[in-house]
Each structure stands twice: as C-alpha cells, then as structure tokens.
Amino acid sequence: MNWFGAAYYPEHWPRERWKKDVRTMGEIGINVVRIGEFSWSVVERKRGEIDFSVLDEAVDLLDSEGIKVIMGTPTCTPPPWLTKEFPEILQKDVNGLVIASGSRRHYCFNSKIYREETSRIVEAFADHFGNDPRIVAWQIDNEFGCHNSTVCFCEDCAVAFRVWLKKKYGSIDKLNKAWGTVFWSQIFNDWEEIEPPRRTLTSPNPSLVLDYKRFSSDSAIDYHNLQREIIMRKSEAPITHNLMVNFTEIDYKKLSDSIDFVSWDNYIVGDYDPDLQALNHDLMRSLKKQPFLVMEQQPGRVNWRTVNPSYESSQLSFWVKQSFAHGAFGSLIFRFR
Template sequence: MTYGQGEFGTRAEQPGGPARLAHFYDRLDSIAYGGDYNPEQWGPETHAEDAELMRVAGVNLATVGIFSWAKSEPAPGAYDFGWLDGHLDRLADAGVAVCLATMTASPPAWLARLHPETLPMTADGTRLHPGSRQHWCPSSPVFRQYATRLVEQLAKRYAGHPALALWHIGNEFGCHISRHCHCEVSTAAFRRWLRARYGTLDALNSAWSTDFWSQRYGDWEEIHTPRTAPSFRNPTQQLDYLRFSSDELLECYRAEKAVLDAVTPGVPVTTNFVPVAKTLDLFTWAREMDVVSYDSYPDPHDPDSVHEAAFSYDVMRGLRDGQPWLLMEQAPSAVNWRTRNGRKQPGRMRLDSWQAVAHGADSVLFFQWRQSRGGAEKFHSAMVPHGGPETRIFREATALGAELAAHPELLGSVPERAEAALLLDWPNWWALEQDAHPSADARMLDAAHAHHRPLYDASVPCDVVPVDRDWSAYKLLLVPNLYSVSQETADRLHTYVSSGGTLLMSYFSGITDEHDRVHLGGYPAPFRELLGLRVEEFEPLPEGGALRFGGGGEGTLWSEELALEGAAPILTYADGRPAATRNPYGTGHAWYLGTRPDPVTMRAILDRARLDAGIRAPDLPVGTQVRTRITADGRRVAIRLDHREGTVTVS
C-alpha cells in the first residue's frame, strides 16, 4: 500500500496529516505493535532473547530511549551513543521500526548539581529535587539549552538510520510539573507572557478586575505567579497562569522539534499525552504534532473505565479533526501507581486494544516490553513479565500481535465521521473548576462523561471538538457546562442552531467571558435568546442531595431556578418547576438541562435530542458497540466490541 500525496484517506494525507507521516507508515505492514523498549536495563543475554521474543510476539515498532539521558550523556558534553547503536541496528535487522525518544524527560543528576536553578519550585516556595523524573523548570533557558544540545547530537547521529520511523519528544508533558514552577525564572517568563497577551497594564488590570480587593498593578514587576496567599487568589490571574503553563511546556516541545525539523525534516514528530486531564490545552498542542499519541490506563477495578477510555479516544481523534492517532502506552495487566492495582482479567487486554483501534488508533503499544527488575515501576506489568515468556500475559500478547497483523487494511484507515459532537475547551475547564464558585461539584470531565455516555451506550459515535472548529457537519452538538465563553463563540453557537443544528447545553453555561468576567444581563446572558429562558438563581445541591422529577427520576449535583422566555419544559421537578427545556431557534432547536439528571433520565433525554436531530442508533444488545473505519480504497470495516459476559447475537 502507498501513502502518496493527494489521495483522500491515504495515511499521508488525511485531514490535518502532513505528508511526512509517509515516512512512518511506509515502515509498517499493519497496525503498529510493540512498546517501550529499555535495553539499557539489561545485559547481552537478555538482548538476544528480546530479539527472538519480539519476532514471536509480532512486534513491529519499539519506542526507545525515553529515559536514557544519563546513559547517553554521563557528563556534560560527553556524549556516548555507542550503547544505542547496536540496539537500533538489531531492531532494524529484525524488521522492527523505532520511535526514538529525545531522552529529555528526566535530566541526569549532574544537571541539578551544576545548575540547581533548573529545578522546579512549588507555589509555597519549596524547591523540588531530583530522584524522580521531570525535575526541571519549563521556563529554564539552561534546561532548554542542554536539552536541545542533546537532541541535536541524537538527530545528527541517527538521521539516516533505517530503523528510525518517528521522533518522540520528552514524555508525558505536564504529568508532574504542569503547575509546579513558581521560581523567579518562571515569574519573569510569566510577566513576558502577560505583556505579549495584554500589551499594557491598563488592559491587564481591566481583564483581571483588579479594582476588586485593591489588587491594581502599577508595574509589571509587581505581578507574580499565583503563589500561596492568605485567601482566594485573583481568578483571572490563576486562569492566565494555567494558560501560560500549557504554553510554556509547549515551548519546550517546540524547541526540541525545531532541532529535529532542521536535522531530519522528513521524519515525523510526536509526544505522548497522559490520560485526559486539564493540565495542557491539547487542541493547541495537537497543531504542533504530526500525529497525536496517547497513554491509556483504564482501571480494571472501575466498571466505568471502559467508557472513560472510549471518551478519551474520541478526544484524541478530535484533536486533529479525525486523523488516526497512536496508542503509545497501555498496560498489559496491572499498573503500579494506584492505591490498589488490579490486574486485567484474561481477554481484557485484547478488548482494550481493539477498542482503541475501533476509535481510530493506528498503534497498540505498551509500557513496557520487558518488566523492570528494579525502580519505581518494577511492579508495572509488561509484555514480557518477570516470569518470562511462559506466562499468560506473554501468550495473550503474542496472540494479539498475530490478530492485528492479520488485518493490514486497518492501518491508516479513517474513522467514520460522527453525526454528533461534544464541545470541549481547556480554558473553560480551567475557569470552571476554580475556587469561590457556587459549588465544587461542577467538574468538567465528570460533565463530559455524563453527556457522552448515553451516545456511547447507544453505539452512536461522538466526536470531541474545540470551540474554534467548524460544527456545521454535525447534527447534534453537546455543550456541557460552558461556563466561560467568548461572545464570538456564543455567536457561532447561535448560528449553528439557527441553521438547523440541534444543541444540548447544560447548567452553569454562558456565565463569564474569556477573562472570567460575568456576562451582564441575566444568566446566561449570551444564550438567553437561544435557549428561550433566564436563570433566576443557582441552587447547588448539598452533598448527596437530589430533587425528584415529576415523572420519576431525580436531578443531582446542581439545580437552577428557570424563568421561561419561550422555551417549553420537557422535564419538571415534582413541584412543577422546569428542570429541562427545549426551544426552537431558527430552523434548529436548543435543549437545556438545569440540573444533572440521573443516568436513566439522562439517557432518555439524549435519545430524544438525538432523534430530534435525525440521528438513529443501531439495534445492538446492551454492552455492545460498533465502530467503523474506512480504508484507503473505500471499504468500510466494522469493529464490534462486546463488554459483557456470555454470548451475544448481532445482525
């Protein structure tokens, strides 16, 4: 199969995919399969066994070098890549492609000793120390200098190596130091970022509402990162610091990517995102990546984790407008970092892997290939466990490798475009979950799951999209808790509905602008006409509290006193007050939930809204989902996932 330019649906030229992705895909015959390979932890006898076991398991991609900085630069400027040469040669000879890491995720101890100013500092002034990982200040020019110097040496050495298929920058940015650094270097960088954003102090004072609590600034040097303070800190300062933190980590990524682009312009670049969290604005990050990569660790003890993984995969697919993404890490069985680390029961690894492929993954990779003998992750499962190949885990890994290799047509196939989408915005997420709000129960990820789940249960695909995406192709748009929204985005939502779209929005939406200043004119001011109602008052519920609906079921977490201005109630409380509404607007309809309905009621409302939008659900048993991918030659491949015990029959 080829990946030439100009063919829609080919691996090189999917929407948003740069042509140089062909360099990666041309090295694969089927879905990428393998995982993190850390040969520096083992000796020659193990290396020989690894080569044979990789062949047995069907491994065709290995991620190498994630935590190898200290091995490759044991002293400042004293580079030693000799240990790595033989491993890459051996992998190339075995037909295993390499995703080569830039090794900068964990600096060597000598960097902290020589430059303690590179270590991050918490909001209370505590300096964090080495002995773990990611012990660096994202704003530190010294850290960036050493990191990019290493990357340049690495890129020059392996630019033409036959194993090199993909670059992997850093590792899990924001996992440990997303908001930890409040040192003077970070403070100075924050001030520069604010100058670029606002231009003048007057503009900043206006955006930050600094006339409240006498916080007005007369000099840029008076502004600090939001360090530990006596009481509530300025909410817009906190919001901007979260924006800055995401951007500053992105600058670290960009610095390394610039080196790689200069030395190896034909090799694509990625980095791996942690399970969906509010640390990084992933829509902004994804624009800088050739392909999105993701680490997925659903909890085997949590019955909802299967759905949460599906939601996360829909986020990954949406980051680059439907382009296939890479499952960079998952666990073959147990992890090591939860309070109780449950194992994956027989068959669960296979099901989890196929779920990722069904939702658009072009790889099934694990952390890691061989289970470590020592270190913090020695009890994290691996494809080759401590017990060696004569284990259930390795047998299942081998069977899965053969199964994936038997379906080469899936590699690079395009996930079918959904008719429904869910709006997700990281700045809104940051603003929604700040302190001094009516209730701490308004949580973005919780709300997103509650809105996505009914479509998932009905096996109706749902894309996750940003606020600046074109939504016109979607029949149904879900908007959970859009607390912070610009007038421009509000206007676009009006246009979407008036042009025939169906919108379902939930409580505590349209409250503030992008600077966390309240939209005046009565809640939710930007959406009153669209929704046909006014929110008189918020009434968050006490912990464990609920309000009964007239026809059964209950509202939880939150409620609002709604005054209808044209909308019709579709759900009422037992006392007759409206709990949810529907309003015709233009040629479309806007639905509004003033509370969080229980799951059964939520499913019923979403089913009604979905049918209102003209979206049908397949007739499938409970616990069964189907997702479709479209191959380069136009074939539709359906993948069925059964998440329940026993046998099911489907048409």
C-alpha cells in the first residue's frame, strides 16, 4: 500500500481541535502521519515524570480513522531542563564557544551524558509503543546534519576523535606520514597532542580536517545505531531516518546500511528545477536500490527562508507525483495545518 500523509503535532493545537483534524485527514485520504520527533518536553516535562497521554490520545484518534503512525524519537530537541542540568551536552563551535540551547540539534553526538539520556528516553518510547501494531515505522531523531550540526569541537569529541584515529591508523607514525605533519613542524609524538581542527590563525592541516569530518559523520551514524539497537529489541516495525540531499556532512551511503528504508525531506533549494529534483529522488532510491519515502514534502511556500517564493496550488500535486514517478512509495506533507 502506498502512503500519503503529513507530519502532525497534536501538542501544538488545542485538544478540542484534534478530532476535527483527524476527521479531515480521513476525508482527504491520509493514511499515515508522523508524530513525536519534537515531543521530549511534552512527554517528560520534568525528569522521570514520563507521560505518554498526549501521544496515546493522538494515536487513538488517528486509529479511529484508520490512520497509521510513524513514531519519531524525540532526541533532536533535548528539553531545557536537561541542558540546564547538563550544559556539557551542548556542542562547541570551531571557536570553542558553546552553542546555546533554545533551538534544535544543539547536542553533541559524542557526549557520554547525552548518549545515556538518549538511551533512557528511547527505551521509554520503545517500551511504550514497541508492540503497538498502529506504529508502522520508527524515525530516529530528525535530520542529522541540519543547521551544520554534525561537526562539534568539544572535549568529548576530542577524546572520541583520538580513539577513532587509533583505530584507523594503528600508530602515531603512520598518522604522521599520512597527514604530512612534517610540514609546519606539526609532527605528533602522542595521540593526546591531537586536537580537533578548531579556529587557527590560518589554514589547519587539511588531512586533519578531512579525517575530522569523516569522524564526525561516523559519530552521527554511531549515535543513530545506539537508538536503532534499542528499538530493534522492542519492536519489529522498520526503522528509518529522514535524510536531506543538500546536507553533505554525513555519509548517507554508510547511514543507509543502518535503516530499513530510505526517507528524505524534499524542500526546494533556490529556484525549483524539475531535473534537479528528479536527480535527488534518484539519489535516494540508489542508496538501497529500493523504493523510498518522502518523509517531508514542501507544501508550497515556506516561511523560513530569506525569500519565500509562492507556487501555484497545483505545484504540490506535481511534486508528489514526481516523487512516485521516481520510485517513492509514499509522501508526507510538512505539515498538517
């Protein structure tokens, strides 16, 4: 069965509106929605006080119209109480400055504390929804790499980077030779001398920078797999992550080995180019050589660019049909209402 649906956030709307929303979904032929991926502070308002009643009620209402659910894990948005309790989970930028909370994707993939907190909340989601037949898939986190969030320069990353380098090169001498550290007197004698490529007076060693980007991609994938392993123990539903073709910080081919089907978010970058969008769909199909899902389809005009072009109302229909023509098995509009 093909999927047609939308992202839906019941927590954004008054409860008395939910029934009308779901009834409208049924009337227009929606058969699947994605929920949950930004819900951490709703589900766990305070540490340890986990309450799934909002999501439970939404799933029940959706089921009343025969609508299935893709459940998102909420780790893209650690709540304010968590970042206040553990500010060390926040990323640091290339200047070594802390990236404040208050937006999204502000956590570090290599933070031991955040990985523990991730395991705890994902375990709770998987325990609660893992055997629910109305949950037809899981989305882990949301848009790895969005907002240039893959590369962090904190101390947790520095430690993890050295472990990654030891595994790759085996000896410090082999690393020195591969990186050409004899240039500018950069020869290392010990792994602890190696730091992330933070801001330097001029260009840092390009081999260090390249390896750090590869390490950062592997860190995102390892973090994904942390969640995947938890969910797989509790649920038989397939697992995915929503990719983005214009985010080049993560090795999508490697990540695709850890998802059961490819999904991606189809937003128009610059002027709409039908040939480029066709290529993007083909790229996504190529990752697993299987049909894919458009997890987020731009609905028309968006409101978050410097310039937000308007489109004819017929354009959305074209975009959805184009995705199916290139091998999609479903399309979810971002967002309902």
